[in-house]
Amino acid sequence: MKPEYDYGEVVRVVRNIRDDGTFPGKQRGDLIVRKGSTGYVRDVGVFLQDQLIYQVHFIDEDLIVGCRSQELIPADEPWIESEFEFGDWIRAANHLAIKGEVIAEAGSEGQVMSVRRDLDPILYEVLFRDRMLLVPASAICWPPETEPAEEVAC
Incomplete structure (x- = not known):
């Protein structure tokens, strides 16, 4: 598995990120980061040996959130907001x-x-x-x- 994004790269989240029960101080289902927000990749880890998880610092929200590859695009890539997102x-x-x-x-x-x-x-x-x-x-x-x-x- 080769990471798509490197440390320090600016990325955009393409779907609303909600708490899956693992985010401190939030309840399962709470909105953490709104789609369209940008942040900086701080680290890359592996989940279940086959999924890359990017630790992304969303500066405007002052939050560090784990994101999967399909939830991110490069911040400079054209992005068109859509009504529905993956998993809806x-x-x-x-x-x-x-x-x-x-x-x-x-x-x-x-x-x-x-x-x-x-x-x-x-x-x-x-x-x-x-x-x-x-x-x-x-x-x-x-x-x-x-x-x-x-x-x-x-």
Whole structure:
């Protein structure tokens, strides 16, 4: 494993970083660093022998946070903010089909597996059960806080 980022390199976090239960003084799920924030790589370590973890100092927040490679890009690389990010749980806003076969019903829950910022417009690779679909933001939505009584509300 070769690190993508070197010590002192300025990086940008591309998704909101929340406490996974290991950050001192925070509760699980608390927002630690907001997507788009920049920081400096201070150290690189290994987790579970196969994942590089970058210790990043976010100066504006005065926090040092462990980040995975997929959560970072070089700070000077173009970055377009997206509504959804890797790991977000979403719902299909409409029926999603391939060649007339419905793959995901409206309201079906899925998980964002990657964000394709290199495409215009941005597209999302979303896993619905056992099928991966590449969809625009207009095809997905945030799940409602409570289940609607009669219809799917996105």
